[in-house]
Amino acid sequence: MINVLKSIVLGSTFALALAGSVSAASLTVGFSQIGSESGWRAAETSVTKQQAEKRGVDLKFADAQQKQENQIKAIRGFVAQGVDAILVAPVVATGWEAVLQEAKDADIPVILLDRGIDGSPDLYMTMVASDQVLEGKVAGEWLVKQAAGKECNVVELQGTTGSSPAINRKKGFEEAIAGTPTIKIIRSQTGDFTRAKGKEVMEGFLKAESGGKNICALYAHNDDMAVGAIQAIKEAGLKPGTDIKVVSIDAVPDIFKAMADGEANATVELTPNMAGPAFDALEKFKADGTLPPKQIITESKLYTQADDPMKVYEEKKGLGY
Amino acid sequence: MSRLVPGLRKAAPQFVCLAMILFFNWLAFPGFFDLRIQDGRLFGSLVDVLNRGAPVAILAVGMTAVIASKGVDLSVGAVMAMAGAVAATMTVSGHPLLVVLLSALAVGVACGLLNGLLVAVLELQPIVATLILMVAGRGIAQLITKGVIVTFNDPGLIFVGTGSFLGLPMPVILAAALAIFAVAVVRRTALGLLIESTGVNRSASTYAGINSRLLMVMIYAFSGFCAALAGVIAAADIRGADANNAGLWLELDAILAVVIGGTSLLGGRFSILMSVLGAIIIQAMNTGILTSGFPPEYNLVVKACVIIMILLAQSVSLGAAGWLPRRVPAAKSKEA
Numbered sequence: 001m002i003n004v005l006k007s008i009v010l011g012s013t014f015a016l017a018l019a020g021s022v023s024a025a026s027l028t029v030g031f032s033q034i035g036s037e038s039g040w041r042a043a044e045t046s047v048t049k050q051q052a053e054k055r056g057v058d059l060k061f062a063d064a065q066q067k068q069e070n071q072i073k074a075i076r077g078f079v080a081q082g083v084d085a086i087l088v089a090p091v092v093a094t095g096w097e098a099v100l101q102e103a104k105d106a107d108i109p110v111i112l113l114d115r116g117i118d119g120s121p122d123l124y125m126t127m128v129a130s131d132q133v134l135e136g137k138v139a140g141e142w143l144v145k146q147a148a149g150k151e152c153n154v155v156e157l158q159g160t161t162g163s164s165p166a167i168n169r170k171k172g173f174e175e176a177i178a179g180t181p182t183i184k185i186i187r188s189q190t191g192d193f194t195r196a197k198g199k200e201v202m203e204g205f206l207k208a209e210s211g212g213k214n215i216c217a218l219y220a221h222n223d224d225m226a227v228g229a230i231q232a233i234k235e236a237g238l239k240p241g242t243d244i245k246v247v248s249i250d251a252v253p254d255i256f257k258a259m260a261d262g263e264a265n266a267t268v269e270l271t272p273n274m275a276g277p278a279f280d281a282l283e284k285f286k287a288d289g290t291l292p293p294k295q296i297i298t299e300s301k302l303y304t305q306a307d308d309p310m311k312v313y314e315e316k317k318g319l320g321y
Numbered sequence: 322m323s324r325l326v327p328g329l330r331k332a333a334p335q336f337v338c339l340a341m342i343l344f345f346n347w348l349a350f351p352g353f354f355d356l357r358i359q360d361g362r363l364f365g366s367l368v369d370v371l372n373r374g375a376p377v378a379i380l381a382v383g384m385t386a387v388i389a390s391k392g393v394d395l396s397v398g399a400v401m402a403m404a405g406a407v408a409a410t411m412t413v414s415g416h417p418l419l420v421v422l423l424s425a426l427a428v429g430v431a432c433g434l435l436n437g438l439l440v441a442v443l444e445l446q447p448i449v450a451t452l453i454l455m456v457a458g459r460g461i462a463q464l465i466t467k468g469v470i471v472t473f474n475d476p477g478l479i480f481v482g483t484g485s486f487l488g489l490p491m492p493v494i495l496a497a498a499l500a501i502f503a504v505a506v507v508r509r510t511a512l513g514l515l516i517e518s519t520g521v522n523r524s525a526s527t528y529a530g531i532n533s534r535l536l537m538v539m540i541y542a543f544s545g546f547c548a549a550l551a552g553v554i555a556a557a558d559i560r561g562a563d564a565n566n567a568g569l570w571l572e573l574d575a576i577l578a579v580v581i582g583g584t585s586l587l588g589g590r591f592s593i594l595m596s597v598l599g600a601i602i603i604q605a606m607n608t609g610i611l612t613s614g615f616p617p618e619y620n621l622v623v624k625a626c627v628i629i630m631i632l633l634a635q636s637v638s639l640g641a642a643g644w645l646p647r648r649v650p651a652a653k654s655k656e657a
Contacts, residue, residue: 036468038565161617190617194566195470195559200373204611207366208350211357224470228559235483237359254472254561321469 027286028058030078031087031275035066039252040272041089042320044114048087048275055279068092072099079106085125085282087275089113100124109285113274126281126292128274132168133175135300136221138268139247140176142302143217146245146265147183152216155205156188157198157229159221166190169221169249186214191225198225202232212238220248223255223267230263241265241305251303252321256313259305269301272319332595334634335581339602342627346609353612362485366612368493374604375492376401376551376568380575381582381596382496382503383547386540388579391520391588392440392447394541397548397575399458400432401568404549405556406465409473418477426549432458433545437538455572462564472561482557492554499550500597503543507593516540520588578603581631602631 029052036042045061052059060083062074068091078086079102086108090096093116100123103110112127143154156173159166170188177183187205191198198220206212212233218240220226226248233240240246240263248255251269258264281292303312329336346353346366356365380397387394408425416424432454439450473479484491507513518526519533527533551571556562580586581602582595606627610620 036463039469042468158617161620187614188616189611190620192566195561195563196555196566199559200369200607201611203369203373204366204608207352207355207369208612208614210352211364224563231483231559235360236364254470320467 136172198228401552429549
């Protein structure tokens with residue numbers, strides 16, 4: 001009897017000790033990624049894996065190939081495996097209540113990456129995301145400073161019509177230039193976030209604004225459209241970066257190459273490191289139970305030609321953008 | 322000449338539409354017809370219409386033949402992405418231009434052959450058979466590029482997309498050459514007649530001695546070739562292969578161009594030049610929307626309204642009611 005008690009006590013102290021070491025280092029975390037819809041998404045995946053490796057987290061990765069049912073299956077799988085936490089980059093906003101309740105019932109904290117969901121905030125521990133309005137604002141503030149009170153006509157390449165980054169990045173930029181009557185958006189069209197459409201739409205802008213002479217700056221909702229537009233500006237016989245200033249958002253490697261060549265002026269980073277803050281919050285929670293705020297906003301950092309773009313390009317190139 | 326006059330009369334609705342679209346473009350943006358020389362090439366909105374319309378025009382040339390044979394090729398957009406991906410990755414790994422171009426075009430032909438085999442030999446319905454590659458092709462393209470936009474700086478390949486010849490952009494030259502070649506082949510030989518006959522009634526044509534199986538495989542292979550050419554141009558234009566977006570939904574634009582051109586989706590009579598004109602009409606509308614300064618929320622609605630009007634203008638019953646200057650097509654003769 002005593003022996004049995006002893007072994008139970010021993011066993012539980014051992015288990016406790018084990019649990020202690022688990023919370024310190026080897027967490028097992030499931031990550032349900034949307035898929036590889038864009039270069040940024042691929043970079044987010046590789047940065048998440050890097051962050052996990054750096055912190056000694058055992059990351060279980062599931063690629064949902066843009067399908068919610070795959071994500072739900074993956075989350076159920078993680079719950080069944082009894083992971084310590086689940087990271088989800090939700091592909092759509094709705095339909096998560098049931099599966100996230102299952103995770104909650106199993107006491108597994110869920111952290112949303114990059115996108116939010118419709119539904120009770122009780123279903124997840126926190127959400128790590130960028131502030132898209134702020135991104136637009138940072139770009140706008142840069143332009144206000146650059147224009148320095150001079151007249152500046154801006155053309156805008158919007159993202160896919162109706163998408164939340166397009167709406168918010170437009171809003172933020174407009175807020176930033178609102179107090180500066182010399183800066184005006186004279187044309188705004190959608191370039192669907194792609195290079196080809198960015199180039200085609202910019203060609204139209206250049207024709208419509210007497211060969212581009214009226215245009216002082218281009219604001220593109222993502223770097224890919226800016227890269228396409230830069231080619232259109234060159235083909236029209238103007239110098240991108242000098243004749244027409246180029247500011248965009250995302251900070252993908254190719255825009256740093258353009259900045260190094262003097263063809264783009266500034267970009268606002270949408271950091272692919274959403275997992276870093278998520279792991280920080282998780283480690284703190286596991287250590288002493290501190291609950292993070294419901295929303296963790298990542299930094300929207302501005303890069304210009306002065307920030308050694310070639311070096312950043314080399315750093316970012318390997319991330320799978 | 323005697324054949325040209327009825328041909329032109331038949332094309333009247335399309336020419337009227339194009340003229341009207343150009344007129345509205347001019348109203349919305351008075352500089353629409355301005356042309357100037359920039360770096361040794363013509364520069365202006367009209368050139369943009371031709372240049373941006375070239376990939377869809379090239380797709381429409383192949384699509385016309387497929388639709389005339391009572392088929393449809395939904396895979397052309399995905400084949401564009403694959404050909405672009407192959408061209409970009411091979412260029413990056415240092416292969417010479419000729420090898421790159423031939424490989425990319427060969428990929429297109431191979432995809433077309435696959436479609437042709439599924440349709441003509443295994444007798445799958447064309448819409449289903451080509452849907453397979455429409456879905457899988459984009460995935461294959463993403464595998465080739467490993468999900469990133471593969472960028473290149475090879476001047477030879479870039480020339481295909483952005484160079485110029487005789488003052489016109491290369492894509493326009495390539496599209497024109499392809500269209501003229503295709504028209505010459507189908508109309509100077511019996512090939513066009515054979516395609517039409519297969520499209521109207523395949524079994525009757527087979528009994529009449531036409532090797533319809535081989536003919537259809539060749540037609541799909543040609544469509545694949547056209548798609549690959551458009552894909553190389555699209556990639557060269559942006560100096561990169563964007564597997565996610567290259568050629569996305571362009572199969573629908575190509576089908577629309579063929580329909581605007583007056584070729585029936587039920588097969589039979591077709592006109593390659595009219596399909597090219599259809600592609601130009603679509604692009605004139607797109608470029609017009611871009612230069613007009615409308616908010617982007619209106620793009621699709623404006624586009625849809627214009628398309629409805631174009632198709633109504635071609636409508637047989639409206640023409641018969643005497644509303645529009647159009648002959649009721651009684652004679653089932655071939656016209657280029």
